[in-house]
Amino acid sequence: DAGVIQSPRHEVTEMGQEVTLRCKPISGHNSLFWYRQTMMRGLELLIYFNNNVPIDDSGMPEDRFSAKMPNASFSTLKIQPSEPRDSAVYFCASSLTGGSGANVLTFGAGSRLTVL
């Protein structure tokens, strides 16, 4: 398995533009997580899907952020419109039965977003 695949690896965009980040989880994993990493807050959970259904989106900062998981092998995180304070590294992770807590997360390489 190629692991969790994220794209793009780097994105530089201007304030107000729409940004779409993509994630392909490990085949067979039924839980998918989007995290944001910043110096101030560390690694914070944005949203968690289980069997393609959003279970916990309490970490999504505001309405400008949305996430979808149309099938078991693909998820997107969209920011519209983007703002400079959204600049961060966004990680996608997947696991088996993520809610159990005893299964490790496998992280993607991350998408580094810079909003000018």
Add this chain to the structure above:
Amino acid sequence: ILNVEQSPQSLHVQEGDSTNFTCSFPSSNFYALHWYRWETAKSPEALFVMTLNGDEKKKGRISATLNTKEGYSYLYIKGSQPEDSATYLCAFKAPGYSTLTFGKGTMLLVSP
């Protein structure tokens, strides 16, 4: 909101030194404790998952212990090497919470 604290925030040691750092979590409600190793420009990778009080796990020169009654876990590195330089994250899972809560990590730098 669950509070997961890691200390120290950063650590600089010489090659060959042994070191340890701490993860503190709420002791009243426990399900699992994870440790991850995160090298610069890479993604976090799992080291250990511990679920029972008194658990001890070992992988090479790295080991971890768990005390759920007092709410802490230690990560030990014996004979640190420059390739051990990374940020070490712990993550806590409580019953009733759907996901892990991560600490902010301990950044370790091992100088040759």
